[in-house]
Amino acid sequence: VPTYVKDSSNLISxxxxxxxxxxxxxxxxTPNDQFFVCSASDTPRIDAETWTMTVAGDGVGRAITLSYRDLMAMPHKTVPAYLECAGNHRRLFEDVLGEPLNRRPSMTEVKWGLGGVGMAEWSGARLRDVLRQAKIRDSAYHVCPVGLDVGLEDADGIRVPMPVTKAMHPDTLIALTMNGDPLPPDHGFPARLIVPGWVGTYSIKWLGRIDVTTAHQWVYRNTELYVLAGDDWPVDASAPSKGAPITEQTIKSSLALPWPAELSPGPHRLHGWARSPDAEIVSVEWSVASDETWHEAEICSPNHRWAWVRFELEWEATTGTHELLTRASDKAGRTQPDRVPFNDGGYLFNMVHPHPVHVR
Known part of the structure; x- marks a missing residue:
């Protein structure tokens, strides 16, 4: 179990x-001290005065080294974006679908419930501005950030590559602040990547270098760890990876209630959070599982491309055990599915799921 800097007494370990x-x-x-954390090792303590980040590789015309002050002096952009672990909702594969987890012999899956996600305003330099300083080549294929934290898979830093097109997107940031404050140590101080709409592993923390190559980079995280594998995912289609590499998030919605929830009989105004990988949410519907009628929930917050939205609904609770369902749709035409195929890593669970509520 990693060691963290923040007080974890109000979080689930x-x-x-x-x-x-x-x-x-x-x-x-989400307040910084309440924001979820997923780390492969202890939180490193880094001195911003001596820290530097290097950009190099055959995909750039010149190698550059930037200090914290260099990044602070560059033009900054603020992007409101949720950050979510690819394994968020993993426990629901067991709780809802009855699919046992931990099917990968060499790994123990983190059994996230609903809370491996948070919403923040991230500010920093655009990654593309840094890559342009290094004279990124037209032939560049992969941009691979490397962290200063060390995991079992990479002795010199956690890494996962992304295509140049995503790296050059104007909203992909080298973030220096989180909700207006310098990045907290547990969240990547002094600098981390923020890759909106993609699973959290791409938002590498504690940046140390960025490797830009003209060839496809195969690393542990896109060949073994963050891949869709199992009976419903043919291996041959993804070779040399052991499954389809996971990149983009999926559309989701969930009620902000304990699991299971306990309520008193009578009227309740409930809320939850819906999000999409790259489009505004256009509607959230809700239903009681015993009733085939769907109702429109009210969207009650800003609605940005990379952000989540708050939705609210009025429910007249009656004594007994109930299951509440929510279903989100986005501007790109996506709607939460009624069912999702299982994968051995328990990733990307986003089906319409029954939230158990006991009314007594």
Whole structure:
């Protein structure tokens, strides 16, 4: 279990992670001290005065080294974006679908509930501005950030590559602040990547260098760890990876209630959070599982491309055990599915799921 800097007493301790109790997500912005953490090792303590970051590789015309002050002096952009672990909702594969986890012999999966996600305003330099300083070549193929934290898979830093097109997107940031404050140590101080709409592993913390190559980079995280594998995922289609590499997030919605929840009979105004990988949410519907009628929930927050939205609904609770369902749709035409195929890593669970509620 990694060692963290923040006080974790109000968070749920998991192997390699701290989960935010989802029922505590009441505000649009997740406070830094309540934001979930997923780390492969202890939080490194880094001195910004001596820290530097290097950009190099055959995909750039010249290698450059930047200090914290260099990045602070560059033009900054603020991007409101949720950050979510690819394994968030993993426990629901067991709880809802009855699919046992931990099917990968060499790994123990972190059993995230609903709270491996948080919403923040990130500010920093655009990654593309840094790559342009290094004279990124037209032939560049992969941009691979490397962290200063060390995991079992990479002795000299956690890494995962992304295509140049995503790296050059104007909203992909080298973030220096989180919700207006310097990045907290657990969240990547002094500098981390923020890759909106993609699973959290791409938002590498504690940046040390960025490798830019003209060839495809195969690393542990896109060949073994963050891949969709199992009976429903043919291996041959993804070779040399052991499954389809995971990049983009999926559309989701969940109620901000304990699991299971306990309520008193009578009227309740409930809320939850819906998000999409790269489009505004256009609607959230809700239903009681015993009733085939769907109702429109009210969207009650800003609605940005990379951000989540708060939705609210009025429910007249009657005594007994109920299951509440929510279903989000986005501007790109995506809607949460009624079912998702299982994968051995328990990733990307986003089906319409029954939230158990006991009314007594």
């Amino acid at each position: 998991l192997p390699s992670g701290l989960e935010t109790p989802f029922e505590a997500q009441s505000d649009y912005i």
